[in-house]
Amino acid sequence: MIDVAGAEIAELAGRVRRREIRARDVTEAFLDRVARFDGALGCYLRVDAGGARRRADAVDAAAAAGRDPGVLAGVPIALKDIFVTAGVETTCASRILRGFVPPYESTASARLAAAGAVMLGKLNMDEFAMGSSNENSARGPVRNPWALDCVPGGSSGGSAAAVAAGLCAGAAGTDTGGSIRQPAALCGVVGIKPTYGRVSRYGVVAFASSLDHPGPLGRTVDDTAALLEVMAGHDPRDATSIPAPAGGYRAAAAAGAHGLGGVTIGVPDEYFQPGLDAEVEAAVRAALDELARAGATLVPVSLPHTQYAVATYYLICTAEASSNLARYDGVRHGHRADGARTLDELYARTRGEGFGAEVKRRIMLGTYVLRAGYYEAYYGKALRVRRKVAEDFAAVFARCDALVTPTSPVPAFRLGERTADPLQMYMADVLTVAPALAGVPALSQGCGFTRAGLPVGLQIIGRPLDEQTVFRVAGAYQARTDWHTRRPPLTAVPATPQGQP
């Protein structure tokens, strides 16, 4: 028996396709790990063991019948609970969606399933993807596998922690202002926010529509590339999906191993400012040196509107959230308050009981932002600044192929440390929101550890639709380092029985 939890996705799928191992055995091995270790971490909101076994058996049956079970044959994956799954409860870690069993499937998860991936279950997250620590979950927080008293980051905290702990071979998350990259950095895994429109949003519960980017998280660059190759591509059910050819990410990552000759990497001054943790800065500077040794040309660049990115982001994302979350009214699905006597009371109580504090805060902020007479002062102005931020990137990409920065200004912080101050929590996104506003692809990979043993993340930002160069740089860095081979120590604490979020 191979160490399935240590194998890369391509190797696992290859062995299943060649019938050297059974998808069912791989699935059982991962289900066993989840049962043993997730009690200490809280990554999974829902384990769909029965469904996973059926999917694995179908892969084995296809392979036995001589049919191609797909490029991800038998690869156990898990989905952030923001991906809608047909027949499997989907809650966004919110009480308001309790009991919502969708009759349809997200495009991204359907593509993964069609490629033979075996979905093990649904992963914890900040409620409706609003948060940077995974502490805003109605089900309770996720713990960082590298330090159980620390947060995994958010909002895709369950996804990053599960990948880091080997509780799935890969995961799908969403990134609105950093929600894939920041937890990937804090958990020492790889995660990419692809170009806006690269991966379909159909069936991804909306938080901020113009900023929501679904994407994969993996333990290695190649794993992440393999997942993105399946998830990416045009979807006629998402009008913002881009009808452009996708793929070639694994090949680009492999090419990086041969060096970065001819690649110019910009180092934006605005991402190395006071507030950046010294150990994080040291690790990132060392990574930049490594990329230079790999053949890249490093040039200092400036993105002058970066300082406005966080304020702009929170105007746009709260406005869109207040609109997207208007549909949770207790009328059609999910939670409904008992005993309401009037329609207004039904709305007020359903939403009062169903939403957590951070979600309510953002709905109120967004409602304020969109008030008649204030639109120009807030939302309209934010859209104009957003354009400036995008122009910053366009300007530097005229002379750079990629930008490299830290992903998070700090390593994982302690649970509860920032919950009292929402503004301090919002600043966790300071290095990730600008690429989200511009819609450009950005990846985070591990580039070292602090003295306390916490991972540090390196952010690689590319031109729109140029995920290939991002993967080439990431592949080059990984080929010259071994951070990705380190594993967190795991404590055997059985998973708690499946409960409600």
Next chain:
Amino acid sequence: MTAPAPDGAGYDTVVGLEVHVQLTTHSKIFSGSSPAFGSQPNASIDPVCLGLPGTLPVLNRAAVEAAVRLGLAAGCRINRRSRFARKHYFYPDLPKGFQISQYEEPLCEGGVIPFRVRGDARSVRLVRIHLEEDAGKSLHVSAGAGPAGASHVDYNRAGVPLCEIVSEPDLRSADEAAELMRAIRTLVRALSVCDGNMEEGSLRCDANVSVRSRGVATLGTKTELKNLNSFKNVRDAVAYEARRQAARLDRGLRVAQETRLWDPARGVTAAMRSKEDAHDYRYFPEPDLPPLALDDTWIQAVRAALPELPEARFARYTTVLSLPAEDADVLTADSETAAYFDAALSSAPAASPKRIANWVINEVLPRVDHAGRLASDDVPVPAAALGELVALIDSGALSGKLGKDVFGRMWSDQRSAREVIASGVAVELSDVGAVEQVCRRVVASHPDEAARFRAGEQKLRGFFVGAVMKETGGKANPKVVSEILSRVLA
């Protein structure tokens, strides 16, 4: 109740309409389920039109084409780039908590719709025509009929494509408002973009009404009238509201800016909500839909495919064909009637247009539809067959009266005029000698009645005519029979 606008009271009435046109497309505006009516509640729904979490709208090209047809027909400027926006309010029949509509940058701007009031040409300028989605329907069960007066929601209508036509406040009377609605119904039917059924709500309007002292240029405070689901309701509600506002001004009272509901049973409008508690819709551009970009070639193709519009047709009928305006009005009220008339006319080029118009108006239309609308499937007499019949009458081969009988047979048996005549059912017995023989036989077999008639009992004439008609199986011309009887009984 109908009341005159307060013309005599020294006030002018000012009206603008907001008309909602349900577009007849095969699928909803942003999703694949059917917008068809008459299905069971919540039978024509899908995850997207229900606004289920994670679903996204994708714009239906057919809805855009229908809106552009309407915009071009109304002479609007078609914006090459338009945007959708979210309009927010909470109501159970609005699945997402917002309606996808257009706010800034609508699809069509400007334009004019011509109409007539008792033959006089009028027109209204348009502000805009935009696309949006319809909401579902709430059904409130009164207390006692269900658990504590339950409410049910039917989402079949949610996501049905709508065009909203917003007029300038160019209308000056209740009649103008009603006639504009009639012209819009005729137009949307001619364009095949809407079935125009006001009772079922596929065509509906709100009216913005204000009054001002005659000669004053500034607009008075307006109220918005809702629930105007027939031409009569439009006319009556606007007339009532103008009188109500004028009466308030006469008494030195203000008109409150508010939304008012027309109650057709009581013939009054009543306040629904005031401006103070009006919604803040929190419009912002719909982030799930990119701006709608149209290219000139496509717009030109849509323009080239437009049918003859009702106003052009009316002009052709009254000038080229010299039809009276009233006839032209009826014939152009819907394009299928006009098409039927045109086809009958072209199959009988020698026949008089006026005579064919009479046949269509007096014989065809009363036999079909119910809502004053002619659907070709409902007409068992093809237009060409009507043309043939009228040509026979014009040639003198058939009397007008008998022609109606023949037409009745054509309708019931679905046969041509010649087939009906050849079958002998209605052939006129025009052989005077043969009729006279029958008359003499009838008189001879009723000697008593003949004697009484000759003695002056004139009312027996009817008895003899009836007997002869019976003998001839109704084929004799009663006028001829009467003349012959006069001679035989003299």
